[in-house]
Amino acid sequence: MRKAIAIVALAAGLAACGMISTLVNGFRYAKAVESDLEQVTGLKPEVGFNWSNGRLVVVTVTFPRLYDTKPVRELAEAVRAAVEKEFRQMPENIVLAFSLGRVAPGKVAQAEQTYE
Numbered sequence: 001m002r003k004a005i006a007i008v009a010l011a012a013g014l015a016a017c018g019m020i021s022t023l024v025n026g027f028r029y030a031k032a033v034e035s036d037l038e039q040v041t042g043l044k045p046e047v048g049f050n051w052s053n054g055r056l057v058v059v060t061v062t063f064p065r066l067y068d069t070k071p072v073r074e075l076a077e078a079v080r081a082a083v084e085k086e087f088r089q090m091p092e093n094i095v096l097a098f099s100l101g102r103v104a105p106g107k108v109a110q111a112e113q114t115y116e
Helices: 002-041 072-087
Strands: 046-052 055-063 093-098
Touching: 002 046, 002 055, 002 072, 055 072, 072 093
Parallel strands: 055 093
Antiparallel strands: 046 055
C-alpha cells in the first residue's frame, strides 16, 4: 500500500514539473517581450499569456497608455515579431490593448480615422 502511494505521489510530482517549467519559461518569455517592446516604443507593456496542452493559445500585450508615435499597424507588427521571437512559436491569438486610465474632464482619447 505504501509503495502504491509513493508511486502515485512521484507520478504527480513528475507531471507537475512540466507545468512548472512551462509556467517559469512563460514568465521569462513574457519579460523578454516586455523588454523588446520597451526598446522599440519607449513604453513598457504588460504581457500575459495562456498555454493549453502545450500550445500557446493567447498572448496579451497591454500598453500603459495610447501609443501614437507610429501607426497601430506598425506597432502590431512589432508586437507580433517580438512575441514570435521570444515565445519561439506563434500563438493562436495576440491581443493588443491600451490602458486609458482615468481621463480628466473634457479630455477624450481618440484615434484618428483614415479612409483608404
